[in-house]
Amino acid sequence: MGPPQPPRRRPAPPRRTALGQPRQCARHTPRHAPGPDGLGPPPPPPDDQRSQGPGSGPPPQRHRDDIYPRLGLLDAQERLVVGTAPQPGGARLALRGTDGQTIGHLVLAPPQGVRSEADQTFLAQHLGFVAWTGLAGLALALLLSGWLARRWLGPVEALATGARGIAQGALHTRVPVHGNDELAQLARTFNTMAEQLSSIEASRRQWLGDVAHELRTPLAAMRAEIEAVQDGIRPFDDKTALRLHRQVMRLIQLVGDLRASLDAAGTSAPSAQVPVHPLSLLGEALASMRPRLAQAGIGVDTAGLDALAKQVPAPLVLGDAQQLHQVFLNLLENSLRYTDAGGRLQISAREVAAPSGAAHPQVLQVQLDDSAPGVPAHELPRIFERLYRAETSRNRDHGGSGLGLAICRAIVLAHGGTLVAEGSPLGGLRITLTLPLLDNTTP
Structure with a gap:
C-alpha cells in the first residue's frame, strides 16, 4: 500500500448575487476562444439562444427603445461582423489598433420611429399644437413689427423728408406731430426751427426789398433831374445842382444808417x-x-x-x-x-x-x-x-x-x-x- 492520500476537500458552492445568479471567480471562469477579429471573446449570443441552465433564471428583458439592438460591428473591410448593419443616417465610430490603423467600425442605426399607435397620436396632437402655436407667434410678430415700423420708422421718415425739404429751400415744410414722446418732441422742435427759418427768410427778403426801394427813390429823382437837363427841358442852374446834391446826401445818409445799424446789431458790448x-x-x-x-x-x-x-x-x-x-x-x-x-x-x-x-x-x-x-x-x-x-x-x-x-x-x-x-x-x-x-x- 502506498502512503495515505490526504482527504480531498469538496469545493465550496458558488456564492450567489443579489439577483440569484451565481458569481464566478476569475480563476474558475472558462476562457473562450478569440473572436473573429482575434482581439477577444465574441459577444454573447442573443437572449433567445442562451442556454437555459438550471438555476439561471429568465433572460433579462430589454426595452423596445434600447440602444443595443441598433449597434453593429464592422471589420476593416466594411463587412458586418455582428449586430445590425449600417443604415443611412446612422452614426459611425472608427476603431483603431495600437499601431493607429483602422481595424473596424462601430455603427449605430437610427431609431425606427414611433412604434405604438398611442405614441403616434400623442405626437400628432403635439405637432398640431406646435404648428398652430408657431403660426400664432408668426402672426403676432408680423403685427408687432408692422406696428413698431409705423410707430418708430414713420416719424423718422417724416423727419428725414422734412429735412430734405428744408435743405431744398421749402421752408414751409412741417412734419406731423403725434403723441408726447421723444419723437413727438423732436418733431415739434423741427417745426419750430422751420418756422424760425421761414421768418428769418421772410425778414431777409423784406429787408432787401426795403433797401432796394430806399435806394431806388433818390436814384430815380436824380435820373429824372439829369435827363431833364440833357433834354433841355430844365437848365442846369444852382437850383438843379442843389436838388441833385440833396438826393446824393440822402443816399449817403441811407448808406451810413445801414452801416450803423449793422454795426450796432453786431455790438455785444459798448466800445x-x-x-x-x-x-x-x-x-x-x-x-x-x-x-x-x-x-x-x-x-x-x-x-x-x-x-x-x-x-x-x-x-x-x-x-x-x-x-x-x-x-x-x-x-x-x-x-x-x-x-x-x-x-x-x-x-x-x-x-x-x-x-x-x-x-x-x-x-x-x-x-x-x-x-x-x-x-x-x-x-x-x-x-x-x-x-x-x-x-x-x-x-x-x-x-x-x-x-x-x-x-x-x-x-x-x-x-x-x-x-x-x-x-x-x-x-x-x-x-x-x-x-x-x-x-x-x-x-
Missing part, C-alpha cells in the same frame, strides 16, 4: 466801458435839438427831468458816451419828424428798482412822450425793425430812413438796457429807455 452821466448827455442832445423843435412849433416839457438831473450825486451808467448821445439824438429826431406842428414833447426820468435777478439793483428809466399822430397798436412791436415805418402816419415824406430806432435799440441792448414803444397819453408815441445804474455814484 468804451467808462462811467458816464446819461442825463447830461440827454441834456446836450436836447439843447442841440431845441431850435429845430421850436421852429416846428413843438413844445418841450422837461419838468420830470430837471429834478433828477440836479440830483447830487448824479446817476451814472457804465458805457460809451458817444453811443448814448447818438441814442438820445435819434429819439429826439424821431419825435421831431413824426409829431404834427404845434404838438408837444414831454421828457421825464426816474430811478426805479431793477427786476429780480438783475446784476444791478437800480435802473435809470427815461420816457419820451409826444403828441399825435400815433402808431397803431399792431404795428408797435415792429417799429424797431430796420427800414420799417407805419405808413399811415410816419412815412418817407418826412425824410427818415427807417433805421434810427433800430440803431437805438441795438445800442441800448449792448449797454444791458431795454427800449420799449407803446402808446402815449398825449396821443402819440411813448419810448421808454432803461439803463442799469452803477452801485456807487459820484458827483
Whole structure:
C-alpha cells in the first residue's frame, strides 16, 4: 500500500448575487476562444439562444427603445461582423489598433420611429399644437413689427423728408406731430426751427426789398433831374445842382444808417466801458435839438427831468458816451419828424428798482412822450425793425430812413438796457429807455 492520500476537500458552492445568479471567480471562469477579429471573446449570443441552465433564471428583458439592438460591428473591410448593419443616417465610430490603423467600425442605426399607435397620436396632437402655436407667434410678430415700423420708422421718415425739404429751400415744410414722446418732441422742435427759418427768410427778403426801394427813390429823382437837363427841358442852374446834391446826401445818409445799424446789431458790448452821466448827455442832445423843435412849433416839457438831473450825486451808467448821445439824438429826431406842428414833447426820468435777478439793483428809466399822430397798436412791436415805418402816419415824406430806432435799440441792448414803444397819453408815441445804474455814484 502506498502512503495515505490526504482527504480531498469538496469545493465550496458558488456564492450567489443579489439577483440569484451565481458569481464566478476569475480563476474558475472558462476562457473562450478569440473572436473573429482575434482581439477577444465574441459577444454573447442573443437572449433567445442562451442556454437555459438550471438555476439561471429568465433572460433579462430589454426595452423596445434600447440602444443595443441598433449597434453593429464592422471589420476593416466594411463587412458586418455582428449586430445590425449600417443604415443611412446612422452614426459611425472608427476603431483603431495600437499601431493607429483602422481595424473596424462601430455603427449605430437610427431609431425606427414611433412604434405604438398611442405614441403616434400623442405626437400628432403635439405637432398640431406646435404648428398652430408657431403660426400664432408668426402672426403676432408680423403685427408687432408692422406696428413698431409705423410707430418708430414713420416719424423718422417724416423727419428725414422734412429735412430734405428744408435743405431744398421749402421752408414751409412741417412734419406731423403725434403723441408726447421723444419723437413727438423732436418733431415739434423741427417745426419750430422751420418756422424760425421761414421768418428769418421772410425778414431777409423784406429787408432787401426795403433797401432796394430806399435806394431806388433818390436814384430815380436824380435820373429824372439829369435827363431833364440833357433834354433841355430844365437848365442846369444852382437850383438843379442843389436838388441833385440833396438826393446824393440822402443816399449817403441811407448808406451810413445801414452801416450803423449793422454795426450796432453786431455790438455785444459798448466800445468804451467808462462811467458816464446819461442825463447830461440827454441834456446836450436836447439843447442841440431845441431850435429845430421850436421852429416846428413843438413844445418841450422837461419838468420830470430837471429834478433828477440836479440830483447830487448824479446817476451814472457804465458805457460809451458817444453811443448814448447818438441814442438820445435819434429819439429826439424821431419825435421831431413824426409829431404834427404845434404838438408837444414831454421828457421825464426816474430811478426805479431793477427786476429780480438783475446784476444791478437800480435802473435809470427815461420816457419820451409826444403828441399825435400815433402808431397803431399792431404795428408797435415792429417799429424797431430796420427800414420799417407805419405808413399811415410816419412815412418817407418826412425824410427818415427807417433805421434810427433800430440803431437805438441795438445800442441800448449792448449797454444791458431795454427800449420799449407803446402808446402815449398825449396821443402819440411813448419810448421808454432803461439803463442799469452803477452801485456807487459820484458827483
